[in-house]
Amino acid sequence: MRYVIIGAGAVGGSVGGRLAEAGQDVVLVARGAHHAALREHGLRLTTPDGTRVHRLPVVDGPEALELRPDDVLLLCVKTQDSTAALDAWSARPVAGGGTAGELLPLVCAQNGVESERLALRRFRHVYAMCVWLPATYVEPGVVSAGGAPYTGMLHLGRYPSGTDATATAIAAGLEKGRLLAPVVPDAMRWKYAKLLANLANAIEAVTGVIGEETWELVRRATAEGATVLDAAGIAYVGPEEQAEKRGDHITFDPASGVERGHGSSWQSLSRGTGTIEADYLNGEIALLGRLHGVATPVNDTLRRTANTFARERRAAGSMSVAELTALIDAATTDR
Structure with missing residues (x-):
């Protein structure tokens, strides 16, 4: 083979x-x-x-x-x-x-x-x-x-x-x-669970931050995504099953000498490729939301913002968390 x-x-x-x-x-x-x-x-x-x-x-x-x-x-x-x-x-x-x-x-x-x-x-x-x-x-x-x-x-x-x-x-x-x-x-059940986790990629890409400062944005994006998958009747692996199967098989040791890198979407922006995968991550939730009658202002905003960054070749991490939060809050209020 x-x-x-x-x-x-x-x-x-x-x-x-x-x-x-x-x-x-x-x-x-x-x-x-x-x-x-x-x-x-x-x-x-x-x-x-x-x-x-x-x-x-x-x-x-x-x-x-x-x-x-x-x-x-x-x-x-x-x-x-x-x-x-x-x-x-x-x-x-x-x-x-x-x-x-x-x-x-x-x-x-x-x-x-x-x-x-x-x-x-x-x-x-x-x-x-x-x-x-x-x-x-x-x-x-x-x-x-x-x-x-x-x-x-x-x-x-x-x-x-x-x-x-x-x-x-x-x-x-x-x-x-x-x-x-x-x-x-049921590999797709695992991939839909990973999709929920990847909704945070756009947040990291445009703000450069994954941590306590962005936890609330990540929670909102993920909760909206889970609501959409539930409405669509799509099965996904829950956190408990994921933790049970992964256990300690994959951990990151800072003492190993390998630096913890940014996620794939941040890497796309940092290389100035002109494209980003947000249409197939946050955009997947937006698509399913439209098909099943669920509003998706958080993921709509993340998709649009990440695409703008890629198209205009804006620097990865150049938007503050406060600015991104304001954009999402405005979109949520407008619904």
């Missing part, structure tokens, strides 16, 4: 590096300066047990790789980039006949819950993965992952539901690389 990591950034690079350390067959897919650095210097991955440089095959797109029947495609791009990636990879031929979309398993290792639906239009064999993996894209070619004793927990299952031998085989490969990968029949 060969793992093709489509989007070898913070999460993809961490997964790819850990798989490589375990002797698994890995190909990294990256673009621009990151691609150039990976080709020239290798992937430099720092974890609590040290820094390693992995000299792995790296390509900048599907045209540069001959796909094999034993390939597993791990989609690790942000959801706003999913459609382009899925279109590019699904029609690629596989050695021996057929296309990737017809034959190969595709795992959506991403935040949000939309990519699986996008993928299922193009791939027959789609798997959902709930990614709990604290990681940071430091600079081109360099990634850090601070979780210990395991680097991440990746609940995995077929989409829309169920398990099979392929999911079990993928998980077995992942678990050789310090990555817990429980195979579950």
